[in-house]
Amino acid sequence: MRISDRPAPPSLLWRDAEPGRAYDVVVVGGGGHGLATAYYLAKHHGIANVAVLERGWLAGGNMARNTTIIRSNYLWDESARIYEYSLKLWEGLEDELDCEILFSQRGVLNLAHSLGDVRESKRRVNANQLNGIDAQWVGPEEVGKLVPILDVTDRPRYPVLGATYQPRAGIAKHDYVAWGYARAADALGVDIVQNCEVRGFETSGNRVVAVNTSRGRIGLDRLALCAAGHSSGLAADLGVRLPLQSHPLQALVSELLEPVLDTVVMSNAVHVYVSQAHKGELVMGAGVDAYVGYGQRGSLHVIEEQLAAAVELFPIFARAHVLRTWAGIVDVTPDASPIVGHLPYDNAYINCGWGTGGFKATPGIGSVYADTIAAGRPHDLALPYALDRFATGRLIDEHGAAAVAH
Amino acid sequence: MLRIPCPHCGERDETEFEYGGQAGVAYPEDSAVLDDRAWSEYLFYRDNPRGWFCERWFHTAGCRQWFVVERHTVTDEIAGPPRADFTAKRRT
Numbered sequence: 001m002r003i004s005d006r007p008a009p010p011s012l013l014w015r016d017a018e019p020g021r022a023y024d025v026v027v028v029g030g031g032g033h034g035l036a037t038a039y040y041l042a043k044h045h046g047i048a049n050v051a052v053l054e055r056g057w058l059a060g061g062n063m064a065r066n067t068t069i070i071r072s073n074y075l076w077d078e079s080a081r082i083y084e085y086s087l088k089l090w091e092g093l094e095d096e097l098d099c100e101i102l103f104s105q106r107g108v109l110n111l112a113h114s115l116g117d118v119r120e121s122k123r124r125v126n127a128n129q130l131n132g133i134d135a136q137w138v139g140p141e142e143v144g145k146l147v148p149i150l151d152v153t154d155r156p157r158y159p160v161l162g163a164t165y166q167p168r169a170g171i172a173k174h175d176y177v178a179w180g181y182a183r184a185a186d187a188l189g190v191d192i193v194q195n196c197e198v199r200g201f202e203t204s205g206n207r208v209v210a211v212n213t214s215r216g217r218i219g220l221d222r223l224a225l226c227a228a229g230h231s232s233g234l235a236a237d238l239g240v241r242l243p244l245q246s247h248p249l250q251a252l253v254s255e256l257l258e259p260v261l262d263t264v265v266m267s268n269a270v271h272v273y274v275s276q277a278h279k280g281e282l283v284m285g286a287g288v289d290a291y292v293g294y295g296q297r298g299s300l301h302v303i304e305e306q307l308a309a310a311v312e313l314f315p316i317f318a319r320a321h322v323l324r325t326w327a328g329i330v331d332v333t334p335d336a337s338p339i340v341g342h343l344p345y346d347n348a349y350i351n352c353g354w355g356t357g358g359f360k361a362t363p364g365i366g367s368v369y370a371d372t373i374a375a376g377r378p379h380d381l382a383l384p385y386a387l388d389r390f391a392t393g394r395l396i397d398e399h400g401a402a403a404v405a406h
Numbered sequence: 407m408l409r410i411p412c413p414h415c416g417e418r419d420e421t422e423f424e425y426g427g428q429a430g431v432a433y434p435e436d437s438a439v440l441d442d443r444a445w446s447e448y449l450f451y452r453d454n455p456r457g458w459f460c461e462r463w464f465h466t467a468g469c470r471q472w473f474v475v476e477r478h479t480v481t482d483e484i485a486g487p488p489r490a491d492f493t494a495k496r497r498t
Contacts, residue, residue, distance in 0.1 A: 232454040290425035
């Protein structure tokens with residue numbers, strides 16, 4: 001698709017609302033999850049007296065920094081259910097929001113490079129199929145047919161021995177997704193309040209009654225945290241400790257190139273994941289930097305390793321140039337699965353810990369989180385993700401399927 | 407890339423080191439009596455500050471010693487000399 005063919009952003013976006021005095025629900029965090037949550041609260045539950053508070057500008061955090069990959073081929077039943085639920089919502093999202101989001105189901109290949117990878121991949125395919133997910137195992141020849149520019153010979157140090165393939169996976173344009181949700185939520189009456197930093201909370205007994213912000217005090221009936229990498233600090237203001245570590249996760253794009261890659265390709269073992277965006281740039285994701293960091297930048301050696309892996313797999317990429325690199329702050333849990341549910345207050349909820357997988361979950365968690373907040377009990381799909389699993393031991397270990405080593 | 411001051415070898419590139427997370431997390435003294443919540447705290451909960459943080463690093467490609475560095479998690483600035491004492495608490 002040429003640049004001139006891309007749909008223009010919709011003319012009416014959203015009101016830049018002034019903060020009101022009080023709301024039925026205050027959502028903290030104006031990223032994809034926060035906006036989707038507000039939209040579904042208004043759309044499905046008739047709760048439109050909602051504010052989304054954003055410290056910076058709308059969707060300027062991880063929503064602007066991810067690599068836009070959407071898939072549901074996770075190992076465990078709990079994960080497969082919520083990601084597949086999300087993928088099904090993605091499939092109808094353009095109609096739902098009446099907005100072009102360039103959702104392209106171009107398929108994802110997760111490459112296997114060792115006997116261990118092959119066994120793990122086949123196990124995951126089997127688990128996926130039992131959960132009704134369109135995963136299949138493909139050998140190196142088929143991988144080569146799907147992606148002719150991928151070197152499937154035995155030349156690379158870690159040759160491609162096959163891959164899992166999920167044809168319904170794909171990408172979407174992240175900005176359009178955020179704008180689509182923001183516009184639709186705004187149309188239903190949600191206040192989107194930007195440049196509004198949360199500085200603390202007021203509590204009364206076992207309830208949170210207000211949030212103190214850089215733009216004044218805002219009363220609330222229910223509080224929904226949705227702040228990804230900054231969740232630890234917000235929860236600490238409520239006296240709650242979360243098992244999160246915030247890390248920089250880097251990504252980069254090349255200059256605009258002619259179409260050469262129409263499938264998403266991911267490799268855990270040599271560590272790169274790449275797709276080609278509609279306007280032509282190669283979008284690549286790297287690993288997380290090992291250390292705790294909030295600076296939205298990472299170390300160069302992580303980018304170097306990622307590019308080495310990309311060029312090893314795709315020799316043609318050696319001629320491409322890096323245009324831009326950046327980092328988002330991802331909140332990683334010990335089991336690489338999210339935390340969704342109640343905080344230890346009667347009317348406060350948390351959605352965090354999506355680590356490297358938050359974008360693909362946007363519609364799904366928006367819907368599930370809104371239902372959880374509206375009904376005051378965890379949605380069935382959120383139930384396994386309660387904070388208490390770290391004490392009960394019911395962990396959901398998705399380090400293998402999470403795609404980014406951490 | 408971070409430049410990490412090793413107390414034994416001097417300042418080196420981050421790629422020579424491995425990260426060890428929060429410093430000063432001691433193994434529970436009387437582990438037999440811990441309940442699930444206390445075990446969970448020891449196993450899974452670590453500080454995650456936006457600001458100064460005492461953290462452990464291991465000089466994998468050098469002296470192969472653990473030590474503690476105090477680093478600011480937004481600016482990556484490192485405060486003072488590193489310490490070989492890994493129960494060390496924050497100075498800032």
